[in-house]
Amino acid sequence: MSMKNRIEFFKEGIKHIKTTGTITRSSNFVCKKMLKHIDFKNARVIVELGAGDGVITKHILKKMHPDCKLIAFEVLDNFMPFLNELAEKDKRLIVAHDSAEKIGEYLDKIDAQKADYFVSALPFVVLPDDLGEKIVSEAAKHLKKGGLYIQLHYSLVAKKMYEKAFGNVDVNFVFLNVPPAFVLVSEKRA
Numbered sequence: 476m477s478m479k480n481r482i483e484f485f486k487e488g489i490k491h492i493k494t495t496g497t498i499t500r501s502s503n504f505v506c507k508k509m510l511k512h513i514d515f516k517n518a519r520v521i522v523e524l525g526a527g528d529g530v531i532t533k534h535i536l537k538k539m540h541p542d543c544k545l546i547a548f549e550v551l552d553n554f555m556p557f558l559n560e561l562a563e564k565d566k567r568l569i570v571a572h573d574s575a576e577k578i579g580e581y582l583d584k585i586d587a588q589k590a591d592y593f594v595s596a597l598p599f600v601v602l603p604d605d606l607g608e609k610i611v612s613e614a615a616k617h618l619k620k621g622g623l624y625i626q627l628h629y630s631l632v633a634k635k636m637y638e639k640a641f642g643n644v645d646v647n648f649v650f651l652n653v654p655p656a657f658v659l660v661s662e663k664r665a
């Protein structure tokens with residue numbers, strides 16, 4: 476990632492802290508810890524929630540199958556040039572400049588009913604509770620049986636939301652990251 480991206484993220488983070496929840500984007504180390512849960516050989520539909528300037532998006536695109544599609548949701552206008560540039564270069568990426576609860580609508584656009592994986596860095600700690608619950612329940616509804624919902628957090632405040640939506644959550648502590656992070660993984664079982 477270039478310094479230009481880093482500065483842009485910092486500026487957006489400060490300006491819209493109640494939307495981004497952070498002033499720094501995820502480290503490569505955390506991205507890898509999140510994506511190690513994905514079976515890239517077999518995944519055909521991945522949905523990313525809260526793509527920012529595309530740091531996790533790039534990692535996913537690098538690893539995903541040529542026939543896999545990635546829908547990346549992001550609400551902030553100033554991140555669009557970064558995501559649109561990625562989508563111009565790689566037609567497997569569909570940028571959803573929209574709020575993440577509209578998962579069903581965007582899956583319809585690519586003729587997919589369900590996703591194999593959700594990868595989220597949405598800052599549920601700063602988003603309204605009802606919006607968070609709506610997004611996670613829509614993700615649970617649109618996840619294939621056996622699929623995983625993978626969420627990055629810097630605290631365990633929102634853990635109960637995933638327990639409620641999926642009935643299970645596995646907590647992975649990424650202690651070598653600064654700040655230490657949690658990758659929460661829930662499986663769609665029923």
Ligand SMILES: C[S@@+](CC[C@H](N)C(=O)[O-])C[C@H]1O[C@@H](n2cnc3c(N)ncnc32)[C@H](O)[C@@H]1O
Nearest residue numbers: 494495500501525526527548549550574575596
């Ligand atoms: C913590 S940042 C993560 C950015 C990037 N994925 C990373 O890991 O560095 C969270 C992102 O979620 C976006 N966001 C917040 N609310 C959203 C919503 N309702 N739908 C889609 N994106 C949202 C923010 O604008 C921000 O870019």
